[in-house]
Amino acid sequence: MLELRLPKKTPPGAEQADPPGTAAELDPSLAAPAEDAPPAREVVRAHGINFFYGQHQVLFNVEVTAYEREILALIGPSGCGKSTFLRTLNRMNDTIPGARLEGEVLITGQNIYAPGTDVIGLRRRVGMIFQRSNPFPFSIAENVAYGLKVNGLAKKKGEQADVVERCLRATGLWDEVKDRLNKPALALSGGQQQRLCIARALAIEPEILLMDEPASALDPIATGRIEELALELKEKYTIVIVTHNLQQAARISDRTSFFLMGRLVESGRTQAMFTNPQRKETEDYITGRFG
Numbered sequence: 001m002l003e004l005r006l007p008k009k010t011p012p013g014a015e016q017a018d019p020p021g022t023a024a025e026l027d028p029s030l031a032a033p034a035e036d037a038p039p040a041r042e043v044v045r046a047h048g049i050n051f052f053y054g055q056h057q058v059l060f061n062v063e064v065t066a067y068e069r070e071i072l073a074l075i076g077p078s079g080c081g082k083s084t085f086l087r088t089l090n091r092m093n094d095t096i097p098g099a100r101l102e103g104e105v106l107i108t109g110q111n112i113y114a115p116g117t118d119v120i121g122l123r124r125r126v127g128m129i130f131q132r133s134n135p136f137p138f139s140i141a142e143n144v145a146y147g148l149k150v151n152g153l154a155k156k157k158g159e160q161a162d163v164v165e166r167c168l169r170a171t172g173l174w175d176e177v178k179d180r181l182n183k184p185a186l187a188l189s190g191g192q193q194q195r196l197c198i199a200r201a202l203a204i205e206p207e208i209l210l211m212d213e214p215a216s217a218l219d220p221i222a223t224g225r226i227e228e229l230a231l232e233l234k235e236k237y238t239i240v241i242v243t244h245n246l247q248q249a250a251r252i253s254d255r256t257s258f259f260l261m262g263r264l265v266e267s268g269r270t271q272a273m274f275t276n277p278q279r280k281e282t283e284d285y286i287t288g289r290f291g
């Protein structure tokens, strides 16, 4: 049983349950920024998302916003549509036969489902890290440099080595692997492989990182490193992370969106949501009554 709840107190303006329109209305915690804090810039805004696998609708009118330099956690029971939703943010569902989306996803203001969208360019801006790390059967250095090649960003040899080093340093791997850059990536430990995949994603300089349970296959130490890494990366990137681990959401995310059976139940500051959820369903979930 989780012990995430503190005594109830309702912050002013947080009573509103049914979200009407603006970001602040959707998420009352955004309504009153600290006095001299600049307004947060919306980086991702998913609006009115319905999603169907054939006849089967799995997302219903979902509204989610993510802001610059924050970690947004997506939580909810298995099968509620978290991964499906995450994949709508860089059009990874496009290739699934019979899949259909209604609504729009704005990435820094542009609807990525508008006709004529450069989907390859989009996936460069919105990188993805999967639950199971998926290094290619190449060397460590080649894995990091891979995205440069396929995206036509190939650099001169020296420059490429710089990118490899920068990305391996950014993921805390450099000291662990600098003497074996040309050795197979598949010889690394699970946690190292996952950090390598993050390094590979960083090499193509995304703005947003989507992570689908990136640590769920890892031991607690490797998980801790991924969490530390996410906290470092949010200084530069917007991160949207799916997690089943509520303590993990509590430790690292700034805001959380709670999904239930394809619907968004509640979004808000993680601390506030976990201590003072606005909806009964959220409370039941975070106190371990279901899920």
Ligand SMILES: Nc1ncnc2c1ncn2[C@@H]1O[C@H](COP(=O)(O)OP(=O)(O)OP(=O)(O)O)[C@@H](O)[C@H]1O
Pocket (backbone or CB within 6 Å): 053, 058, 076, 077, 078, 079, 080, 081, 082, 083, 084, 085, 096
């Ligand atoms: N490729 C697919 N084809 C058909 N149905 C799918 C497909 N992928 C997911 N679904 C269905 O869509 C619903 C949402 O699945 P999704 O994987 O998005 O949930 P989730 O919240 O990520 O679950 P989990 O926590 O178990 O990963 C489920 O009913 C699932 O069976």
Ligand SMILES: [Mg+2]
Pocket (backbone or CB within 6 Å): 082, 083, 084, 212, 242
């Ligand atoms: Mg999933």
